[in-house]
Amino acid sequence: MPRVVRFNVTPVKSTLLHHPQEIRLEERGAVGDRRFFVVDERGRRFSGETKRPLLPIRAAYDAGSDRLELRLPDGIVVAGSAAPDGETLVVDLYGRTVRARVVDGEFTEALSRYAGREIRLARPEVTGAALDVRPVTLVSLESVAELARQGGHEGPLDPGRFRMTIEIEGVDRPHAEDDWRGRRVRVGAAVLVVEDPVPRCVVTTLDPRTAERDFPTLKVIKAYRGPTERGQLPFGVYASVAVPGTVRVGDPVEPT
Helix, strand or coil, X not given: CCEEEEECECCECCXXXXXXXXXXXECCEECCCCCEEEECCCCCECCHHHHHHHXXXXXXXXXXXXXXXXXXXXXXXXXXXXXXXXXXXXXXXXXXXXXXXXXXXXXXXXXXXXXXXXXXEEEECCXXXXXCCCCEEEEEHHHHHHHHHHCCCCCCCCHHHHCCCEEEECCCCCCHHHHHCCCEEEECCEEEEEEEEEXXXXXHHECCCCCCECCCHHHHHHHHCCCCCCCCCEEEEEEEEEEXXXXXXXXXXXXX
């Protein structure tokens, strides 16, 4: 039976991933995941290659004290209140309008100095609004291993490059999760409804820890899977949360 092997969450979208032993899934996704996101000087979200400087930043958020800490790759650590105290923004996130406010303090100065351009930290007015198209994403390690094989990669390929909420293993073939579309899947105490495949972008070609380009992910997916009718390159699946619950590493994954 398939089982959960790893979670990938982070309090600030596009920063270094955390791998807790358990997460709580609610209607809007994993509690605490992608609580903040970053925008440029014009209030636009970072996407594609522009995310690259963000990937090695380690973010830590304490909900009890509402404090955020960012550890930058250059050794600078900036921490302080995560209360929004700056400009109000209206941001396009995956085709939906999200209202947010800038969390200024020392974050803007530190992030902008590190990246060499203006970067601002934003906090959505609605918790969970900074998540992807759907609140949960899922991929099997069998799919990742097949991608590595098709691309002639020696050794394991880090699945963290896909930044999926839940990684599983034990399916009977690569991309078996695609066949769960429209089905309910029990994962620990939660129940998900699997939806469309996830279209991939250039970030998946980067090592998730160093942000260095290390694998031609998109070229390989296109070569052995082909694009969708919309020209997208699918890998892994979206899911919504039908029944909230706690999910732990090792929990069974049971399609119904």
